[in-house]
Amino acid sequence: MAISAATKAATDALAVNRAPVSVGAQEVHRWLQSFTWDFDKNRTKYSTKYHMANDTKEQFKLIAKEYARMESVKDERQFGSLQDVLTRVDAANRVHPKWNESMKVISNFLEVGEYNAIAATGMLWDSATAPEQKNGYLGQVLDEIRHTNQCGYINYYFAKQGQDAAGHNDARRTRAIGPLWKGMKRVFSDGFISGDAVECSINLQLVGEACFTNPLIVAVTEWASANGDEMTPTVFLSIETDELRHMANGYQTVVSIANDEAASKYLNTDLNNAFWTQQKYFTPVLGMMFEYGSHFKVEPWVKTWNRWVYEDWGGIWIGRLGKYGVESPASLRDAKKDAYWAHHDLFLIAYALWPTGFFRLTLPTAEEAEWYEANYPGWYDMYGKVYEEWRARGCEDPNSGFLPLQWFIENNHPIYIDRVSQVPFCPSYSKGASTLRVLEFNGKKHSFSDQWGERMWLSEPERYECQNIFEQYEGRELSEVIAEGHGVRSDGKTLIAQPHTSKDGKLWTLDDIKKIGCVFADPLKSL
Amino acid sequence: MSTSSNAYNAGIMQKTGKAFADEYFAEKNQVVHESDTLVLVLKKSDELNTVVEEILLGSHKDQNPTLVVEDRAGFWWLKANGKIEIDCREVSELLGKSYSVYDLLVDVSSTIGRAYTLDETFTITSELMGLDVKLQDVARA
Numbered sequence: 001m002a003i004s005a006a007t008k009a010a011t012d013a014l015a016v017n018r019a020p021v022s023v024g025a026q027e028v029h030r031w032l033q034s035f036t037w038d039f040d041k042n043r044t045k046y047s048t049k050y051h052m053a054n055d056t057k058e059q060f061k062l063i064a065k066e067y068a069r070m071e072s073v074k075d076e077r078q079f080g081s082l083q084d085v086l087t088r089v090d091a092a093n094r095v096h097p098k099w100n101e102s103m104k105v106i107s108n109f110l111e112v113g114e115y116n117a118i119a120a121t122g123m124l125w126d127s128a129t130a131p132e133q134k135n136g137y138l139g140q141v142l143d144e145i146r147h148t149n150q151c152g153y154i155n156y157y158f159a160k161q162g163q164d165a166a167g168h169n170d171a172r173r174t175r176a177i178g179p180l181w182k183g184m185k186r187v188f189s190d191g192f193i194s195g196d197a198v199e200c201s202i203n204l205q206l207v208g209e210a211c212f213t214n215p216l217i218v219a220v221t222e223w224a225s226a227n228g229d230e231m232t233p234t235v236f237l238s239i240e241t242d243e244l245r246h247m248a249n250g251y252q253t254v255v256s257i258a259n260d261e262a263a264s265k266y267l268n269t270d271l272n273n274a275f276w277t278q279q280k281y282f283t284p285v286l287g288m289m290f291e292y293g294s295h296f297k298v299e300p301w302v303k304t305w306n307r308w309v310y311e312d313w314g315g316i317w318i319g320r321l322g323k324y325g326v327e328s329p330a331s332l333r334d335a336k337k338d339a340y341w342a343h344h345d346l347f348l349i350a351y352a353l354w355p356t357g358f359f360r361l362t363l364p365t366a367e368e369a370e371w372y373e374a375n376y377p378g379w380y381d382m383y384g385k386v387y388e389e390w391r392a393r394g395c396e397d398p399n400s401g402f403l404p405l406q407w408f409i410e411n412n413h414p415i416y417i418d419r420v421s422q423v424p425f426c427p428s429y430s431k432g433a434s435t436l437r438v439l440e441f442n443g444k445k446h447s448f449s450d451q452w453g454e455r456m457w458l459s460e461p462e463r464y465e466c467q468n469i470f471e472q473y474e475g476r477e478l479s480e481v482i483a484e485g486h487g488v489r490s491d492g493k494t495l496i497a498q499p500h501t502s503k504d505g506k507l508w509t510l511d512d513i514k515k516i517g518c519v520f521a522d523p524l525k526s527l
Numbered sequence: 528m529s530t531s532s533n534a535y536n537a538g539i540m541q542k543t544g545k546a547f548a549d550e551y552f553a554e555k556n557q558v559v560h561e562s563d564t565l566v567l568v569l570k571k572s573d574e575l576n577t578v579v580e581e582i583l584l585g586s587h588k589d590q591n592p593t594l595v596v597e598d599r600a601g602f603w604w605l606k607a608n609g610k611i612e613i614d615c616r617e618v619s620e621l622l623g624k625s626y627s628v629y630d631l632l633v634d635v636s637s638t639i640g641r642a643y644t645l646d647e648t649f650t651i652t653s654e655l656m657g658l659d660v661k662l663q664d665v666a667r668a
Contacts, residue, residue, distance in 0.1 A: 024646075059641070059662060061665070069629065077572070221599075237636045238570070241636050247638060248643070252657060303540055312564075320653065329559075336557065
C-alpha cells in the first residue's frame with residue numbers, strides 16, 4: 001500500500017508540475033524544487049536554537065547531472081596536470097625545501113578539516129527545512145569528500161615524487177605528541193560538528209570558508225608559486241572552485257534565520273565566538289607557515305590578513321549585513337593584534353618544541369631577519385636576537401646538546417596551552433594578544449590566553465576537557481615520548497622533525513634527544 | 528601598477544613598516560567598515576583567460592569602470608564595485624564551443640560577495656540576495 005500511496009503522490013505532483021519540455025539544467029532544477037517536499041515539519045537529530053526558514057534559495061541551482069559533469073572536468077584537469085606535465089618536469093623536486101615542509105602541515109591539516117566538513121554539512125542537511133537549502137548542503141557533502149581525497153593526494157604526490165617524504169606520507173601518526181594537532185582539531189573538527197547546528201554553520205561556512213579559505217586555499221597558491229611549487233595551485237585552486245558554493249550556503253544559512261527572533265538575541269555572540277575560534281588558530285599558524293616556511297616572501301602575512309580577512313570578509317560579508325543587526329566582531333581588536341604578532345610568537349615556541357613535530361623547521365637567515373624587521377618594526381629585539389643566540393649555541397647540530405626549549409626554562413618563560421583553542425603560548429614572552437588567566441574547575445587548573453576563549457569555557461567547561469601534551473606526558477622523558485608517538489623515520493631512530501632543512505646538516509636521532517634529558521612538566525602545577 | 532582604490536595593493540597596503548602599523552592599529556580600523564565592493568578569483572585556464580582578456584577587459588570593459596583585474600600567479604584576482612556579470616552564451620560564441628554556466632563554474636575559485644547563476648549568466652554582486660533582493664528562478668519555457 002505504501003507503494004501505491006507514493007505512486008499516487010508522484011502522479012499528483014506531476015499533474016501539477018509538468019516535466020520540462022527542454023533539458024536545460026536550470027529548468028530541471030526549478031522543476032525539481034517545485035515538488036515542495038514537506039520538510040517544514042522536519043524532525044532532526046541536530047537541533048538549533050534558531051528557526052531556519054522554509055523558503056531559502058540555493059544560489060547556484062545545482063542538479064546532480066551538471067554537478068557530476070562539472071566536478072569530473074575539474075578532476076580531469078587537476079589529475080591530468082599532476083600526472084602529465086608536472087611529473088614530466090620533475091616539479092616536486094623544484095620546490096624550495098622550506099616550502100616542502102610547509103605543505104606537510106597545510107595539506108595534512110586541511111584534509112582533517114575537509115573530512116569533518118563532510119559530517120558538518122550532512123548535519124546541516126538534516127537540520128534545514130528548505131528543499132533548495134538542503135540541495136546546496138548536499139552538494140557540499142559531496143564536495144568535502146572530493147576535497148579530502150585531494151588533500152590526501154597532494155601529500156601522496158609530494159611523498160612519491162618529491163623530497164623528504166617523511167611527514168608527507170603519514171603525518172597523522174604523530175597526532176598525540178604534536179602541539180599543533182589539538183588546536184587544529186578544535187577549529188577543523190569540534191568547531192564544525194559539535195553543538196548547535198547553525199552555530200556550526202557559522203564556524204564552518206560563514207567564517208571558516210567565507211573568510212579563512214581565502215588565505216588558506218587561495219593566497220597560499222601565490223606563496224607556493226613563488227617557492228617553486230606548482231602542484232599546490234593546481235589542486236588548491238580546484239578545491240576553492242567548490243568553496244564559493246559553500247560560502248553561499250553559509251550566507252543562505254544566515255538568510256534563513258535573519259527574520260527569526262533568536263537571531264537578534266544570539267547571532268552576534270555566535271559570530272564573535274566563531275570568528276575568535278577560527279582566527280585564534282588560523283591566524284598564527286598560517287602566518288607562520290607562509291613567512292617562516294618559505295624562502296621567497298610574497299608580502300607580510302599581516303597584509304594578506306588585512307586584505308582577505310579584515311577589508312574583504314569584514315567589509316563585504318559582515319559589514320554589508322550591518323543593517324540586519326550583524327555587528328563587527330567584538331574580538332576584532334585582539335584578532336588584529338594577533339595577525340601582526342602571533343605568528344612570530346608561535347614560531348618561537350614551535351621551533352623550541354621542534355622534536356614533537358612532523359616537519360622540518362628553519363631559523364630565519366640574516367636576509368630574512370632584515371625583511372622581518374622592515375615589515376614588523378621591533379621584530380629583531382623580541383625574536384631576532386633570540387634566534388641568533390640559539391644558532392650560536394648550535395641548535396641545529398645534534399652534537400650541541402642544546403634544544404631551544406632549554407632557553408625558555410633557563411629564562412623562566414613557561415609555555416602554557418590555552419584550554420579552549422589548545423594553542424601554546426608564552427605569556428611572559430609574547431607580543432600577540434595573549435595574557436595568562438588560570439581558573440580551577442573540578443579540582444583541575446585550566447590556563448587561558450584570552451578573554452574570548454575564557455568566556456566560551458565559562459559557559460560550557462565540560463566541552464573543553466582535552467588534555468594537553470604537558471598534562472599527558474608529565475614526568476616523561478622526551479625521546480621516550482617521541483618514540484611512543486611514532487615521531488621517527490623508517491629507520492626507527494631518526495626524528496621526522498628536524499631543526500633545519502640543510503642537505504649537509506646532520507639529522508637528529510632519539511639518542512641525541514635522550515642525552516639532553518628533557519622531561520615534560522606541567523606549568524600549571526607550579527602555580 | 529593600478530592606482531585604483533580596488534587594486535590588490537591599494538590604500539594601506541602600499542604602506543610599509545611603521546606607517547603601515549600606525550594605520551593598521553588606528554582606532555578607526557578596529558571595527559569592520561561596510562563595503563559595496565566584491566572580489567572574484569578565477570583559476571587560470573584556457574577558457575577563463577579568454578573571459579578575462581576578451582570580455583571583462585575587452586568588449587565589456589566600459590560596463591564597470593571600477594573593475595580591477597590582477598595576475599596573481601595561478602589565478603586572476605578581480606575587484607569591483609556593484610556587480611560583475613558573465614553571460615556564458617557570449618563566451619560560448621567566442622570559444623566556438625558549447626560552454627554553459629556550469630562549465631564556467633569549473634574555474635571560478637572564490638567569491639566575496641553574493642554570487643549566483645540564472646539561466647546562462649553568472650553574477651556576483653554587492654547586493655544582499657535573498658534579503659534585499661529576491662533570488663529568481665529561471666523563467667518557465
